[in-house]
Amino acid sequence: MRILDHLIRTIRSAANHNAEAQAAPACILWPDHDRQWQSAIPALQAAMPELFVLGTYDPAARTGPAIWLRCVLAGMTDELDLPPGKPPIFYLPGVSRQDLRAVESCPPAIKPLAELQYRGVIWSQVNAKDWTILALLMSKQGGLGLDVAQDNETRKAMQMALTHLLDEEVALLRGKHLDAETFNTLLTGDPIRDLLTWLDQGDGYRQAHTPEEWSAFVALCKTQLAFDPANEGELAGAAKLAAGAGPWRAVWERYCEAPRRYPRVPALLRRCAMPPAELFSDTVTHGGWPQWNEEQEGHLRHALQSLATVPAHVARERIADLERQHGARRHLVWAVLCEAPLASALEHLAVTAEVTQNALAAGSTQEVAAAYVTSGWRADDALLRALAAVSLPDDVAAVTVALRVVYLPWAEQAARYLQQQVARTTYPGGTLDSAPALPYAKGDCVLFVDGLRLDVARRLADRLSGLGYTVEEALHWAALPSVTATAKPAVTPVRKQIAGGDASADFQPQVAESGQPLQGGQPLKKLLGDAGWPVLDGTDTGNGTGQAWCEIGNIDREGHDRGVKLARHLDELLEEIELRVSQLLIAGWQRVQIVTDHGWLLFPGGLPKHD
Numbered sequence: 001m002r003i004l005d006h007l008i009r010t011i012r013s014a015a016n017h018n019a020e021a022q023a024a025p026a027c028i029l030w031p032d033h034d035r036q037w038q039s040a041i042p043a044l045q046a047a048m049p050e051l052f053v054l055g056t057y058d059p060a061a062r063t064g065p066a067i068w069l070r071c072v073l074a075g076m077t078d079e080l081d082l083p084p085g086k087p088p089i090f091y092l093p094g095v096s097r098q099d100l101r102a103v104e105s106c107p108p109a110i111k112p113l114a115e116l117q118y119r120g121v122i123w124s125q126v127n128a129k130d131w132t133i134l135a136l137l138m139s140k141q142g143g144l145g146l147d148v149a150q151d152n153e154t155r156k157a158m159q160m161a162l163t164h165l166l167d168e169e170v171a172l173l174r175g176k177h178l179d180a181e182t183f184n185t186l187l188t189g190d191p192i193r194d195l196l197t198w199l200d201q202g203d204g205y206r207q208a209h210t211p212e213e214w215s216a217f218v219a220l221c222k223t224q225l226a227f228d229p230a231n232e233g234e235l236a237g238a239a240k241l242a243a244g245a246g247p248w249r250a251v252w253e254r255y256c257e258a259p260r261r262y263p264r265v266p267a268l269l270r271r272c273a274m275p276p277a278e279l280f281s282d283t284v285t286h287g288g289w290p291q292w293n294e295e296q297e298g299h300l301r302h303a304l305q306s307l308a309t310v311p312a313h314v315a316r317e318r319i320a321d322l323e324r325q326h327g328a329r330r331h332l333v334w335a336v337l338c339e340a341p342l343a344s345a346l347e348h349l350a351v352t353a354e355v356t357q358n359a360l361a362a363g364s365t366q367e368v369a370a371a372y373v374t375s376g377w378r379a380d381d382a383l384l385r386a387l388a389a390v391s392l393p394d395d396v397a398a399v400t401v402a403l404r405v406v407y408l409p410w411a412e413q414a415a416r417y418l419q420q421q422v423a424r425t426t427y428p429g430g431t432l433d434s435a436p437a438l439p440y441a442k443g444d445c446v447l448f449v450d451g452l453r454l455d456v457a458r459r460l461a462d463r464l465s466g467l468g469y470t471v472e473e474a475l476h477w478a479a480l481p482s483v484t485a486t487a488k489p490a491v492t493p494v495r496k497q498i499a500g501g502d503a504s505a506d507f508q509p510q511v512a513e514s515g516q517p518l519q520g521g522q523p524l525k526k527l528l529g530d531a532g533w534p535v536l537d538g539t540d541t542g543n544g545t546g547q548a549w550c551e552i553g554n555i556d557r558e559g560h561d562r563g564v565k566l567a568r569h570l571d572e573l574l575e576e577i578e579l580r581v582s583q584l585l586i587a588g589w590q591r592v593q594i595v596t597d598h599g600w601l602l603f604p605g606g607l608p609k610h611d
Helices: 003-013 038-047 066-074 097-101 108-114 133-138 152-160 180-185 191-201 203-207 211-225 229-243 248-257 265-270 290-309 312-331 341-355 365-388 393-406 408-424 454-466 484-490 522-530 555-586
Strands: 028-032 051-054 089-093 444-450 548-554 591-595
Touching: 003 028, 003 038, 003 133, 028 097, 038 051, 051 066, 066 108, 089 108, 097 108, 133 152, 152 180, 191 203, 191 211, 191 229, 191 248, 191 265, 211 229, 229 248, 229 265, 265 290, 290 312, 290 341, 290 393, 312 341, 312 393, 341 365, 341 393, 365 393, 365 408, 365 454, 365 555, 393 408, 444 484, 444 555, 454 555, 548 555, 555 591
Parallel strands: 028 089, 051 089, 444 548, 444 591
Antiparallel strands: none
């Protein structure tokens, strides 16, 4: 992701709102008193058709005075159409947030816009200050959280280099100390970058430079790389790039650092004649060639599909062999470009094969649970990650074959065994009276997430730990039947005020005192409120005192709606939960307890059904 991409996403996110409780903002106001961002506006306007600028009237440049911007908002400009679904963004150079706040005394030039701060939203930092370049780079709340020097020379350098800086990959800047020299380097010549840009743009690169700049570029290539771009041409350069020999190794490594910056290079490499692949060809000899990677993906696809006819133990051995053959391709640039999806999925298929060697069909119910908590959960996690790595139908089908052979018998055997054990003894989750209550306390905000299965919960825990939070895990059996209608009330602080109804066809419990069904959510919300657990709706975070209940995400529903595609969107759902937890803790809650109702099974092609 480039800094430009992050900037665009951050600006647009200012319009995020809870549609159930809030009206959509009419516009986004972007004050920039020091005009720090002015040089970047052309690049931003090219990517954001909803971006308009306060200034001299020039509709073609989406620029005009305040009254014209009001016309844009009202849809009264014939020459412009706002993109659907996105509120207009008004960039205000030379205007500060404070200028807008002082409605009575604000300058006449911006007075028509002052009212929009109430109908719209101002894009500003959490401390209400204007976003500066330094703040965007350094801030951990809405910014990039980078390590940046704060001296005047660095501030000047980043301002001068802004247009170049926006094109930088964020990942390449993390872990570095960014100072004036870093930003000044963006303005000076870089022979390797220039060479890669020439390979990517071809004649367009030469046309964009003066004759003197082109001559200097050719001379540098001759002296440093023994290559003449003017006479040897792009195909010869691409072949040298793929081979990566001698001084070209540095060029290849630079390309691998940011391949998306040069999107046409793979197509150029495909036009070159690849050296013939031999028996012992590998990532060292042919890793620079996309053609070879594609051939290997084809071989792997066929090998995975062939597992359909072999028993599970043989399939596990073959998957381990395939991992040894193809695992190294995950370190190639083609995996970074998502052109090695099967090699990426194979890593997780190998984990699935390893974990499912050990059956969960032994011992007591508690021993089965302990085995799953210790290692079995990794099979479910690996299954989701394998499915998330592939998107093309043929690739999904190949991964599905492998999973069906090694995972499905393991999961079905475990399920049947657990059912038999429960039938012989009793369900270990207990009853309403015997099951231990969850340890809620003052200062807690309880966050309910529907369908937060153990492996997904641990993925969320890793994300939260990465933010510096302390995460503790407590395991409980789900209430029976393990559906949301029953299991959600069972994890609330008011579960003792709820009773099961034998006559309920949809397993809907009821208020114990009145017999009122909990259907619709309002009765449960009232029980919580009466018990001193106010429900925080939408983006409400409360004041951090007492105790509260809130809900976010619905992994269960997303699974029903998306099917196996849930695997590719799971991290997006977890990001929303992660953000909600951060907001609650920032609001002052001493602890956020994340609870859930039940787990689930997801398998491409469906699971066996027995009537």
